[in-house]
Structure formats: structure tokens, C-alpha cells
Amino acid sequence: MSGRNSKGSRGGRDSRGKGSSSKAISGVPVVTGQRFVCEIIGLTHEGEGVGRVEGYTLFVHGGLPGEKVQAEVVSIGKSFGRARMTELLAGSAARQSAPCPIYDLCGGCQLQHLDYAEQLRWKRQHVVDNLMRIGKLSVAGEAGLKNTERAGNSGNAGSPVIVHPTLGMSDPWRYRNKAQVPIGVAEGGLIGGFYEQGSNDIVEMDACLIQQEENEETVRAVKDAARLLDISAYNRATGRGLLRHVVVRHAQATGQRMVVLVTNGIDIPHAQELVSLIRKRVPGVVSICQSINTAQSPVVFGDETRVLWGEEVIYDEIAGIQFAISPRSFFQVNPEQTERLYRSAVEYAGLTGEETVVDAYCGIGTISLFLAQYAQKVYGVEIVPEAIEDARRNALLNGVTNVEFAVGAAEVVMPRWQKEGITPDVIVVDPPRKGCDGALIATMLELRPARIVYVSCNPSTLARDLRLLEDGGYRTVEVQPVDMFPHTGHVECVVGIQRIDT
Numbered sequence: 001m002s003g004r005n006s007k008g009s010r011g012g013r014d015s016r017g018k019g020s021s022s023k024a025i026s027g028v029p030v031v032t033g034q035r036f037v038c039e040i041i042g043l044t045h046e047g048e049g050v051g052r053v054e055g056y057t058l059f060v061h062g063g064l065p066g067e068k069v070q071a072e073v074v075s076i077g078k079s080f081g082r083a084r085m086t087e088l089l090a091g092s093a094a095r096q097s098a099p100c101p102i103y104d105l106c107g108g109c110q111l112q113h114l115d116y117a118e119q120l121r122w123k124r125q126h127v128v129d130n131l132m133r134i135g136k137l138s139v140a141g142e143a144g145l146k147n148t149e150r151a152g153n154s155g156n157a158g159s160p161v162i163v164h165p166t167l168g169m170s171d172p173w174r175y176r177n178k179a180q181v182p183i184g185v186a187e188g189g190l191i192g193g194f195y196e197q198g199s200n201d202i203v204e205m206d207a208c209l210i211q212q213e214e215n216e217e218t219v220r221a222v223k224d225a226a227r228l229l230d231i232s233a234y235n236r237a238t239g240r241g242l243l244r245h246v247v248v249r250h251a252q253a254t255g256q257r258m259v260v261l262v263t264n265g266i267d268i269p270h271a272q273e274l275v276s277l278i279r280k281r282v283p284g285v286v287s288i289c290q291s292i293n294t295a296q297s298p299v300v301f302g303d304e305t306r307v308l309w310g311e312e313v314i315y316d317e318i319a320g321i322q323f324a325i326s327p328r329s330f331f332q333v334n335p336e337q338t339e340r341l342y343r344s345a346v347e348y349a350g351l352t353g354e355e356t357v358v359d360a361y362c363g364i365g366t367i368s369l370f371l372a373q374y375a376q377k378v379y380g381v382e383i384v385p386e387a388i389e390d391a392r393r394n395a396l397l398n399g400v401t402n403v404e405f406a407v408g409a410a411e412v413v414m415p416r417w418q419k420e421g422i423t424p425d426v427i428v429v430d431p432p433r434k435g436c437d438g439a440l441i442a443t444m445l446e447l448r449p450a451r452i453v454y455v456s457c458n459p460s461t462l463a464r465d466l467r468l469l470e471d472g473g474y475r476t477v478e479v480q481p482v483d484m485f486p487h488t489g490h491v492e493c494v495v496g497i498q499r500i501d502t
């Protein structure tokens with residue numbers, strides 16, 4: 001019955017394994033195109049069901065744990081294959097119909113067909129599985145969740161890690177404060193929306209249910225204005241055409257909006273008319289910028305950013321702290337959950353007002369400014385120079401004087417600080433998906449702070465790094481998964497780690 005909203009009706013991007021083959025492979029019990037029946041026993045972080053045929057693993061697009069499905073093999077490889085569900089034979093009680101009408105076509109969400117409470121439960125399980133499999137950590141069972149006494153003990157090597165239930169949203173829709181929309185050409189002219197799963201074709205999109213409505217409105221206005229003024233759309237095949245991406249932000253606390261036009265060249269024809277149309281049609285717009293990107297690559301922003309009109313930043317606020325955000329700076333996309341994430345980080349930092357704290361990967365200084373309220377001194381380091389400019393501006397804006405920021409790679413700046421005699425009591429890391437650099441972990445182990453707080457958007461690199469810290473004399477005490485990205489396979493974690501004092 002697999003049809004719309006079941007996530008089973010098309011092969012999709014995730015259905016093509018790297019190095020997979022359409023021919024029979026010796027020892028693999030299925031061939032491409034073959035139909036089979038199986039039970040789904042797990043879910044990958046991409047939201048694919050995990051099935052087995054004679055011990056061989058197939059990732060089944062559309063299947064949910066506990067379901068019995070008929071599926072068709074899309075590709076096979078030596079150790080696993082990919083399939084798509086063709087018929088749901090026995091459904092799970094947790095299956096729901098996805099509210100988004102383009103769910104099957106768009107690759108943005110992976111879990112809309114799973115009940116939200118189950119999504120949260122599954123995200124915790126995904127974290128637990130990674131900690132155990134990659135981190136070789138022992139994790140307390142559900143009963144352990146209530147054992148807060150154990151979580152408070154320091155240096156208790158060997159105690160199982162406590163993984164709390166995922167913190168979810170009460171209304172998990174319309175949460176994103178930033179949209180990054182690829183622009184392309186179709187027969188009718190300029191279109192903008194999303195890349196169709198498994199291809200580089202852009203599909204026009206007007207509504208996205210995880211996007212704040214203000215962003216939808218802004219994107220619509222910019223596309224309309226560009227069409228009206230005949231601004232050419234970028235063609236990824238030829239490298240010709242001007243408008244590549246429209247990036248918009250909405251600061252939820254202040255209502256301010258930013259538009260960034262990513263262009264394949266400097267000159268925008270009718271730039272002034274474009275600016276005035278956007279100003280007329282987008283309430284709250286305070287900043288219209290241009291990012292010039294002439295490289296034929298999937299990277300969105302170019303190196304040069306210009307202000308076409310208005311401010312170079314917009315201002316947002318989290319828990320009473322104000323933040324200036326410039327076009328290329330990282331800012332968490334889910335404001336409601338960000339506050340909860342940062343509160344967990346502050347809690348695990350265990351500050352009394354006496355501590356020296358390092359915030360590595362500090363972005364625009366968000367976590368640093370939170371921590372500064374409870375610490376003696378905070379040092380932040382970040383690789384993007386504009387983000388550090390924002391961070392310094394943010395410290396001034398909030399009258400915070402006990403923070404210092406440096407531009408550079410954390411793994412380079414931290415050893416420098418070490419030589420200068422800066423000895424942190426607590427180190428907070430919040431790295432990108434690839435996790436912490438090995439050199440940074442080594443420096444942390446030399447500095448031996450009493451506590452490390454690890455904020456992670458990728459449970460597998462988190463687990464890898466926790467193993468290194470454990471081997472270096474630290475204990476992972478507790479993990480708080482936070483649902484920053486409902487309906488997608490992503491999960492964010494805050495981890496409290498303590499030094500084992502011998």
C-alpha cells in the first residue's frame with residue numbers, strides 16, 4: 001500500500017549505496033530488483049528501516065521497527081544492501097501519516113511517518129547504541145535514569161553512563177529560524193525550493209512545515225521580486241545564471257529578518273529595485289546582503305559578503321542574552337530548544353563563580369556568554385573570523401567583561417593558551433559533525449580540567465571522542481539528548497564528563 005506519506009514510494013537518495021552493484025554478489029542472498037518479505041528490526045539515523053534476509057542487512061526505505069513489509073532491492077553491496085518498501089504487510093502502532101504533502105519527494109525530514117513520542121524514544125536509543133558500540137561504554141538501563149545520586153558522583157570509574165530521555169518540543173513544528181533555499185531554472189523560469197531526493201533537480205516549494213512561517217513569507221517575496229525583475233537563476237549544469245541561493249533568517253525574539261542573496265557574480269541587475277521590492281514585501285527586514293560565490297561547488301556561501309541595504313547583522317535573544325548574527329555565522333536553528341540545550345551545558349559545567357572556563361568551537365559566543373554569568377573568566381575560540389567579531393560585539397552588547405575571544409582552530413589556539421599559562425577548570429566543546437580534532441583531545445588530556453562538557457550533533461563522533469577521554473582518565477557521567485531537529489534523524493546531546501582523581 002506504500003503511497004504518499006509512507007516514505008516508501010520512491011527509492012530516493014538514501015537508496016543508492018556507494019560502491020553498490022546491480023549484479024549478483026557471491027554470498028549475498030538477493031539481487032537488485034528482487035522482491036522479498038522481512039521484518040523491520042531497527043531504524044538507521046537516516047530513518048531507514050533495518051531488515052535482514054538470511055543474515056544479510058538491507059536498509060528498507062519506508063519501513064519502521066516492528067513492521068512486516070514487502071520490499072524491492074534497489075542496490076546491493078558486500079556487507080549491506082538498500083531496498084524500498086513496496087507493501088506494508090503489518091504496520092506499527094507508531095506509524096502515522098506525514099502531514100507534509102511533499103514528504104516523499106523532499107529529503108529534508110526523515111521521521112514524519114513516526115509518532116513524535118516514538119521519535120524521541122528512538123533518538124535516545126540511537127545515542128545509547130552509539131555509546132555502547134563505538135564508545136564501548138556501559139549505559140544504565142531505564143531504571144538508572146532515576147539514579148541522580150550516581151550522576152552527581154565524581155571520579156567513579158566504571159559506573160554506567162546515565163542517558164536521560166530526549167528533551168522534546170511541546171509543539172514540534174515551525175521551529176526553524178533559518179532557511180537556505182537553492183534557486184534553479186525550470187521551463188517556466190526561476191524556481192526555488194529543495195533538491196529532489198537522489199538528484200540535483202530543484203523542486204519548487206512554497207511551504208515547509210518545520211520552517212517558521214516568516215521565513216516562508218520572505219523566501220516567497222524574494223522569488224517573486226527576482227521573477228518580476230527577470231533576474232536569472234543559476235544553472236548548476238552550465239555554471240551560468242546569477243541567483244544561486246536565497247538564505248533567510250528570522251530572529252524570533254525581536255522579529256528582525258535578514259535576506260542573503262547568494263550570487264554567481266558581483267553585479268545584480270536592477271539591484272536597487274530588488275532591494276526596494278524586498279523591503280516593501282518583507283515586514284521586519286533590517287538586513288539585505290549579498291554573498292558572492294562563483295565556484296562550481298555545492299558550498300552555499302562565497303568568501304565575500306556585502307551589505308546591499310540596511311544592517312550587517314540582525315539581533316536575536318536567548319534567555320535574556322542578546323546576540324548579533326551576521327550572514328555567515330552559525331546560530332542554532334531552533335530557538336526554543338537552544339535555551340534548553342545551553343541550560344544543560346551550564347548545569348554540567350557545575351560553576352561556582354570561581355572557575356576559568358574554555359568554550360572551544362564557540363561560534364558567536366552563545367555558550368560563552370551563558371557560562372560567563374556563573375564563571376570567573378571564559379575564553380572562547382572559533383575558526384570563522386566573522387563569528388568572533390559577532391562574539392566580541394555580543395559581549396559588549398550584554399555588558400559582559402569576563403570573556404575573551406580568539407580566532408583560530410581550537411586545536412591550535414588551546415595549546416597556545418596552555419603555554420600562556422591559562423589553565424581551565426572546565427572545558428566546553430561544541431564541534432561540528434566530525435567531532436573534536438585529535439590534537440584538541442590530546443591538549444584537553446594534558447590540561448586535565450576537572451570537568452568537560454561535550455555538546456554534540458553527531459552521536460558516533462561523540463562516542464569515539466568519549467572513548468579517548470575515558471582512556472585518558474575521564475568518566476562520562478550523564479548524557480542529555482535534546483531534540484533540536486524534530487522529524488529529522490538528527491539528535492543533539494549534552495554530556496557531563498568528569499576527571500577521575502586517583
Ligand code: SAH
Nearest residue numbers: 330361362363366382383409410430431432
Ligand atoms: N557553540 C556555538 C557554535 C557551535 S557550531 C553555538 O552553539 O552557537 C560549531 C562551530 O565550530 C562553528 O561555529 C564552526 O565555525 C566552528 N569550528 C569548526 N571547526 C573549528 C575548529 N577546528 N576550531 C574552532 N572552531 C571550529
